[in-house]
Amino acid sequence: MIAAFLLAAQAATFAPPLDRPLRASTETTRTDAGVIRRFTNARRIVFRRAGTGYRAEVTIEAGAPVAEGYDDPAAMFRAGFARIAGRTVALHLDTAGRVTAIEDQAAVWKAFLDGIAALAPAGTGDLERKRAGRIRAILSVLTPMPPERQRATLASLVEPLIAADIVAAGEAPPRAVQLPATSPYGTVQLDGIRTVRRVAEGLEVLVAAEGAVATAGPDGTAQGRMSLETFRRIDPESALVTESREEIRTRLPDGSMASERTTLTRLE
Numbered sequence: 001m002i003a004a005f006l007l008a009a010q011a012a013t014f015a016p017p018l019d020r021p022l023r024a025s026t027e028t029t030r031t032d033a034g035v036i037r038r039f040t041n042a043r044r045i046v047f048r049r050a051g052t053g054y055r056a057e058v059t060i061e062a063g064a065p066v067a068e069g070y071d072d073p074a075a076m077f078r079a080g081f082a083r084i085a086g087r088t089v090a091l092h093l094d095t096a097g098r099v100t101a102i103e104d105q106a107a108v109w110k111a112f113l114d115g116i117a118a119l120a121p122a123g124t125g126d127l128e129r130k131r132a133g134r135i136r137a138i139l140s141v142l143t144p145m146p147p148e149r150q151r152a153t154l155a156s157l158v159e160p161l162i163a164a165d166i167v168a169a170g171e172a173p174p175r176a177v178q179l180p181a182t183s184p185y186g187t188v189q190l191d192g193i194r195t196v197r198r199v200a201e202g203l204e205v206l207v208a209a210e211g212a213v214a215t216a217g218p219d220g221t222a223q224g225r226m227s228l229e230t231f232r233r234i235d236p237e238s239a240l241v242t243e244s245r246e247e248i249r250t251r252l253p254d255g256s257m258a259s260e261r262t263t264l265t266r267l268e
Contacts, residue, residue, distance in 0.1 A: 013167040013239045014095060014164040014238070015237065018047055019046065019048055022046070022268065023042060023045075023267070024043050024161060025040065025268075026041050026042070026264065028264075029262045030261045033258075041060070041061070041078055041082070043058050044061065045057070045059075045158060045161075052094075053093050053094045054092070054093040054097075055090055056090070057089075057090050058158060059087070060081055060084055062082070062086060079115045079118070080112040081115065083112060083115025084111045089108055089157060090102070090103040090104075091154070091157065091158055097158075097162035097239065099158065105154070112153075113143060117139060119131075160241065160244070161241050161267055163234045166234055166239075167234060170196070171197055174195045175195075176194075177194045177209065181209075181213070190210055191209055191211055192207055193207070193208055194206070202242070203233070203236055204232065205232040206231055208229050209228045209229075210226060210228065211225070212224070213250060215250055215252055215253075215258050224250055224251050224252050224253060225251050226251075227248070229247045230244070230247075231245045231246075241265075241267060242266070243266050244265045245262070246262070246263045248261045
C-alpha cells in the first residue's frame with residue numbers, strides 16, 4: 001500500500017512541457033597528460049502525450065567528428081549517437097518518465113553500433129591495431145545485448161534529464177552513498193555524501209565522493225585516487241533537470257593529476 005502511494009506520487013511529479021521543442025546541450029572537457037580535448041553535442045526533444053504516458057521525440061544535432069586517435073569509451077558512445085544525427089528517435093515513457101519502449105529500436109541500435117565501428121582505423125601500425133582492437137572489444141559486448149539492455153542504453157537520450165524520484169522525495173539532509181566509477185582498469189566504488197536542497201530555482205542535488213583506483217604511473221600500474229563531484233538543478237514543476245555538471249579527477253600517488261573530465265549539460 002505504501003509502495004503504491006510512493007509510485008503514484010512519483011508519477012504525479014513528472015509533467016514535461018508538451019508539444020514544444022527543448023534543447024539539451026552538453027560540453028565535455030577532458031585532460032589527459034596535459035592534452036585537452038573538448039566535445040560538444042546537442043539534441044532537440046519534444047514531449048507529447050501518448051495514452052497514459054508520453055512520447056519523447058529526440059533529434060540529435062550533427063556535431064564535430066571524434067578526433068582521430070581518441071579512443072575514450074565516452075567518445076565512442078558519442079560517435080555511435082552521432083551516426084543517428086538528424087534522425088528522430090521516438091521513445092515512449094511512462095507517467096514517471098521511465099522509458100518503456102523505443103520505436104524501430106532494432107534499426108536505431110544498428111545505426112548506433114555502426115557509428116562506433118566506423119571509428120576503427122584501417123592502418124596496420126601498433127597504435128592503429130590497438131585502437132581497432134579496443135573498438136572490437138566494445139562492440140563484442142554491445143552487439144549481443146538483449147533488447148531490454150539496448151533500450152536502457154538508448155534511454156540515456158532522455159532519462160538523465162528526468163528526476164521525478166528526487167522531486168517526489170523532496171529536500172534531504174546529507175547522507176552517505178557509494179557510487180560506481182570506471183577507470184581504464186575496471187569499475188571501482190567511491191564513498192561520498194549526497195545532499196538534496198531546496199533553493200529559489202528549484203531543487204539542487206550535490207554529490208561528492210572519492211576512492212582508490214588503479215592508475216598508469218611512471219613505473220606501471222599504481223594506486224591513485226579518483227574524486228567525483230556532481231551537481232544537478234531540477235525544476236520541481238516538470239521534474240526536468242535543467243542543468244547538470246560532473247567533474248571526475250584521477251590523481252597519481254604523488255598527487256599529480258593523471259586525468260580530468262568535466263561534463264556540463266543544460267536544458268533550455
